[in-house]
Amino acid sequence: MIITSRSDNFLGFTTGAWRVWSLSDGYIEMPADLLRDPRNKPVPQVAQAGALRLSVNCFALAGPGVDGILIDSGGGNWASTTGRLEQTLAEAGIDPASIITLALTHAHQDHVYGLLARRDWVLFPNLQAIVIAEEAVESFAAETGLARFQPLLKPVRNGEQVAERLTAVALPGHAPGHTGYAFDTKEDRFLFFGDVVHVPALQFGDPALSWGYDDDQTIARATRQEVFRDAAEAGTWVAGAHLGWPGVGRVMREGGAYRYEPA
Ligand SMILES: [Zn+2]
Numbered sequence: 001m002i003i004t005s006r007s008d009n010f011l012g013f014t015t016g017a018w019r020v021w022s023l024s025d026g027y028i029e030m031p032a033d034l035l036r037d038p039r040n041k042p043v044p045q046v047a048q049a050g051a052l053r054l055s056v057n058c059f060a061l062a063g064p065g066v067d068g069i070l071i072d073s074g075g076g077n078w079a080s081t082t083g084r085l086e087q088t089l090a091e092a093g094i095d096p097a098s099i100i101t102l103a104l105t106h107a108h109q110d111h112v113y114g115l116l117a118r119r120d121w122v123l124f125p126n127l128q129a130i131v132i133a134e135e136a137v138e139s140f141a142a143e144t145g146l147a148r149f150q151p152l153l154k155p156v157r158n159g160e161q162v163a164e165r166l167t168a169v170a171l172p173g174h175a176p177g178h179t180g181y182a183f184d185t186k187e188d189r190f191l192f193f194g195d196v197v198h199v200p201a202l203q204f205g206d207p208a209l210s211w212g213y214d215d216d217q218t219i220a221r222a223t224r225q226e227v228f229r230d231a232a233e234a235g236t237w238v239a240g241a242h243l244g245w246p247g248v249g250r251v252m253r254e255g256g257a258y259r260y261e262p263a
Contacts, residue, residue, distance in 0.1 A: 001188050001237065001263065009084065010092040011246035011263065016185040018063030021092050022239065022247040022263075025056040025074025025114055026084040034212035035199055038221070043202075043209065052199060056082050056110055057247035059192055059239055060094055061183065065164025068100035070124075071181055071192045072241055073114030085114050086123060099124040103131040103162055105194025106175040107139035108213075111241060115149055122148075129154045131162050133170070133177030171196055171227065173220025174211070180227075189236045190248075196220075196227050197260075198242045204228070204251065204260040228258045237263070 005012035009024040032049045033042035046052075059071040075082030089096055102124070104111060117123040127149075132140055134155040141150060156162060158170035162181060169180045174195045183190040197203050198211040207224045214220035231238050231251040239248040249262040 003263065005092070006246070007091050009088040011248070012092055013263070015188040015190075016063075018061065018066065018183075018185050020062075020183075020190070020248075021060040021094065023058045023060060023088045023092060023094075024084055024245065024247070025058055025088070026079075026082040027056055028054050028075065028079050028081060028110055030054055030198075035202065036210045036212055036217065038208050038210075040210075040217060046199075046202065054198055054242040055245055055247060057239075057241050057243065057245075058085055058114065059247070060089075060092075060099070061166070066166055066183075068098050068126075069103060069163060069166070070099045070101070071103045071239075072105055072111045072194065073102055073123075075110040076113035076116045076123075077118070077120075078109045078113035082110060083114070083118075086117050096124050097126050100126055100128045101131060101163070102127060102129070103166075103168075103181055103192075104136065104140075105171075105180060105192070105241065106178045107132065107136045107143065108175055108195070109143070111194070112140065112143060112146060115146060120145075127152060131156055131168070133157070133168070133179040135177030136175065136179070137177075139176055171223050173216050173218075173223045174214050176215065189234060190239055191227065191231060191236050192239045193227060194241050196224050196238075197240050200240070200242070200244050200260050204258045205254075206257060232258060 033047040061069040180193040210217040
């Protein structure tokens with residue numbers, strides 16, 4: 001991985017013949033008591049802080065077989081602090097008209113409402129497909145504001161190839177059909193892992209800490225442990241929707257837990 005361009009809002013890098021961008025859509029403020037210990041109780045020292053600021057990141061791919069793929073779209077107008085993606089794409093030199101496939105990790109609002117720009121304009125005029133896990137289709141359909149995108153849904157299953165070198169990987173626990181995307185260039189391995197981590201400053205050091213909005217905290221916890229272990233062993237770059245800026249980094253084993261090293 002070679003970093004080629006950056007601003008405060010994006011990081012562009014190359015890996016072999018491919019280009020990857022980490023793109024900021026802004027951030028969201030969430031109640032700090034959403035961070036939970038293994039008994040599903042708020043973590044007192046953290047809850048005192050009142051609010052936690054979570055980055056909201058999306059990722060774009062270009063190169064042989066993966067041109068025009070965006071992973072997650074951010075929150076758009078869903079929150080006043082999201083919807084920066086349009087401006088970030090411009091800074092990174094990416095034309096929204098070049099995006100033809102959106103691959104979603106799940107259908108929560110902070111990942112899907114970026115389909116719409118200001119005044120509910122469609123941000124990606126040439127979008128042809130929205131890749132989404134079969135089990136997440138129902139949640140997407142429940143977002144009535146996004147009804148016009150329903151015909152584009154392209155359900156995938158665990159292990160299915162989405163594009164050349166890009167494979168859907170079930171990462172259960174956070175939301176129905178929560179899915180990551182593994183991207184394997186010869187030089188690097190990436191896992192775009194959506195919402196496996198919400199509070200990077202604490203969950204790498206203690207992967208048992210869970211998020212109040214995880215559908216099944218026990219399964220989410222097991223998924224997080226497994227992802228960290230595998231990524232640390234294989235030297236995989238992890239890229240997360242809520243990882244601290246720049247949203248991509250490595251997982252290093254540290255004692256009985258892990259440490260996150262941003263790119
Ligand atoms: Zn999220």
